[in-house]
Amino acid sequence: MNSPDDTGAAQDPRADAADGRQATALDMLRDELRAFAGEREWEIFHSPKNLAMALSAEAGELIEVFQWLTEDESRHLEPAALGAARDELADVLLYLVRLADTLGIDLFDAARRKLAANARKYPVDKARGSRRKYDEL
Amino acid sequence: MNSPDDTGAAQDPRADAADGRQATALDMLRDELRAFAGEREWEIFHSPKNLAMALSAEAGELIEVFQWLTEDESRHLEPAALGAARDELADVLLYLVRLADTLGIDLFDAARRKLAANARKYPVDKARGSRRKYDEL
Amino acid sequence: MNSPDDTGAAQDPRADAADGRQATALDMLRDELRAFAGEREWEIFHSPKNLAMALSAEAGELIEVFQWLTEDESRHLEPAALGAARDELADVLLYLVRLADTLGIDLFDAARRKLAANARKYPVDKARGSRRKYDEL
Amino acid sequence: MNSPDDTGAAQDPRADAADGRQATALDMLRDELRAFAGEREWEIFHSPKNLAMALSAEAGELIEVFQWLTEDESRHLEPAALGAARDELADVLLYLVRLADTLGIDLFDAARRKLAANARKYPVDKARGSRRKYDEL
Numbered sequence: 001m002n003s004p005d006d007t008g009a010a011q012d013p014r015a016d017a018a019d020g021r022q023a024t025a026l027d028m029l030r031d032e033l034r035a036f037a038g039e040r041e042w043e044i045f046h047s048p049k050n051l052a053m054a055l056s057a058e059a060g061e062l063i064e065v066f067q068w069l070t071e072d073e074s075r076h077l078e079p080a081a082l083g084a085a086r087d088e089l090a091d092v093l094l095y096l097v098r099l100a101d102t103l104g105i106d107l108f109d110a111a112r113r114k115l116a117a118n119a120r121k122y123p124v125d126k127a128r129g130s131r132r133k134y135d136e137l
Numbered sequence: 138m139n140s141p142d143d144t145g146a147a148q149d150p151r152a153d154a155a156d157g158r159q160a161t162a163l164d165m166l167r168d169e170l171r172a173f174a175g176e177r178e179w180e181i182f183h184s185p186k187n188l189a190m191a192l193s194a195e196a197g198e199l200i201e202v203f204q205w206l207t208e209d210e211s212r213h214l215e216p217a218a219l220g221a222a223r224d225e226l227a228d229v230l231l232y233l234v235r236l237a238d239t240l241g242i243d244l245f246d247a248a249r250r251k252l253a254a255n256a257r258k259y260p261v262d263k264a265r266g267s268r269r270k271y272d273e274l
Numbered sequence: 275m276n277s278p279d280d281t282g283a284a285q286d287p288r289a290d291a292a293d294g295r296q297a298t299a300l301d302m303l304r305d306e307l308r309a310f311a312g313e314r315e316w317e318i319f320h321s322p323k324n325l326a327m328a329l330s331a332e333a334g335e336l337i338e339v340f341q342w343l344t345e346d347e348s349r350h351l352e353p354a355a356l357g358a359a360r361d362e363l364a365d366v367l368l369y370l371v372r373l374a375d376t377l378g379i380d381l382f383d384a385a386r387r388k389l390a391a392n393a394r395k396y397p398v399d400k401a402r403g404s405r406r407k408y409d410e411l
Numbered sequence: 412m413n414s415p416d417d418t419g420a421a422q423d424p425r426a427d428a429a430d431g432r433q434a435t436a437l438d439m440l441r442d443e444l445r446a447f448a449g450e451r452e453w454e455i456f457h458s459p460k461n462l463a464m465a466l467s468a469e470a471g472e473l474i475e476v477f478q479w480l481t482e483d484e485s486r487h488l489e490p491a492a493l494g495a496a497r498d499e500l501a502d503v504l505l506y507l508v509r510l511a512d513t514l515g516i517d518l519f520d521a522a523r524r525k526l527a528a529n530a531r532k533y534p535v536d537k538a539r540g541s542r543r544k545y546d547e548l
Binding site: 298299300303306307310313314315316318319321322323324326327329330333334336337339340343344345346348349351356359360361363364365366367368370371373374376377379381382384385386387388389392393396398401402403404405 | 435436437440443444447450451452453455456458459460461463464466467470471473474476477480481482483485486488493496497498500501502503504505507508510511513514516518519521522523524525526529530533535538539540541542
């Protein structure tokens with residue numbers, strides 16, 4: 001995504017192109033995780049299959065924070081639960097970024113496209129106040 | 138994280154502070170998702186509890202892409218599987234960003250802190266080539 | 275399933291009907307869990323929504339046992355990993371039984387029906403040695 | 412568990428020993444799944460690692476049934492949602508039984524032991540009406 005080809009910015013792809021600049025948070029994490037895994041020689045363990053499992057396990061830990069709370073309680077977490085949620089959200093993001101990297105997927109671009117697709121699937125006038133899936137709207 | 142207090146940048150926290158600028162990809166998604174939910178009046182459904190469930194369900198769909206593949210196959214996905222993985226990764230990121238927003242958590246900051254903590258828990262010389270948990274190193 | 279209507283056994287549905295007798299392992303766990311929750315006044319927390327979350331969190335802990343192992347290693351677990359797997363499998367079963375009870379679902383009957391449906395969806399001659407989904411066979 | 416050694420029933424372990432007889436529902440599913448996989452030559456795909464992933468993906472589909480419902484709504488599912496829940500519960504049980512079989516784990520025995528351990532960790536007088544984890548009681 002930050003390659004000149006993608007952004008059309010020949011000299012510094014992050015400097016001008018809106019998308020290029022926006023992606024840098026995820027790019028930075030990607031690069032740091034790549035270095036982190038490389039230094040520890042963990043690439044051999046970091047198959048996409050294994051990383052998908054690790055992400056899913058972290059999602060399970062996130063669920064654990066909320067499982068016995070009411071929805072209302074989940075909106076007003078106590079400090080300990082909020083700290084636990086923060087840690088698990090971070091873990092999910094780290095594995096997500098690492099998994100995307102091993103697959104050569106641009107996360108930010110994928111998310112933007114999905115969001116655009118969701119906007120088409122859930123038109124405001126039909127989806128307002130509804131929990132239905134798009135194919136039931 | 139982008140508040141003056143956090144970045145120490147009094148006037149425009151995104152302009153100069155490296156961290157502030159880096160966070161913009163996630164900030165942009167956060168703002169778009171907030172608008173997306175607001176227009177559809179979905180805030181009532183978007184309790185952190187429910188969003189954690191939705192994230193976990195998407196992580197399950199991600200797992201499904203890989204469950205019958207060997208690790209090696211997962212490193213060389215066929216186009217259909219790669220497209221499916223991209224969609225599911227996007228879904229996980231979107232719910233992750235939305236969940237963090239409803240909790241008031243700065244995802245990028247949380248990830249950076251977690252990465253720093255992981256670097257302390259997994260020193261390079263002890264963790265190299267090992268799958269052990271930090272408390273077994 | 276153990277009702278006279280379902281088993282056709284008018285007097286003691288468990289005494290003669292093969293299915294009725296077979297279900298007793300799950301029935302016993304169901305009854306024990308119902309008593310367990312009742313004594314602790316946990317019914318208020320045991321909504322199907324919450325129990326589905328708890329089951330999913332345990333599935334995440336199960337995943338954690340296997341995430342860095344090769345498939346071959348997962349077939350020959352070391353004692354500590356095997357013990358961890360046993361605990362997590364037990365947790366999943368307990369929440370599964372409890373969740374089915376709160377929904378009034380007969381787990382054994384549901385599993386038998388699903389297995390029969392799977393046999394139709396995956397005919398032996400087409401499915402042999404294949405990982406494809408039924409709609410791609 | 413149904414071996415004479417485990418049940419102490421020398422002649423027919425299922426005939427008299429309570430535990431032996433109770434286990435038959437899960438044993439029957441185990442045997443049927445073993446035959447199902449064998450006929451289709453799926454043993455090669457059914458590593459414990461892969462089966463744990465499949466179970467987790469089904470748990471994700473179960474979550475999807477409940478994610479936008481209130482707890483109260485989850486206690487009174489509409490027929491379509493109840494049918495979906497039944498199917499997903501069945502899928503989880505089938506993978507659970509199959510996974511336990513590939514690991515040589517007796518599910519019923521594991522669940523009984525876990526339940527006994529939980530009874531010790533959550534004494535009635537301390538746990539009544541509380542959602543706290545055992546180490547916080």
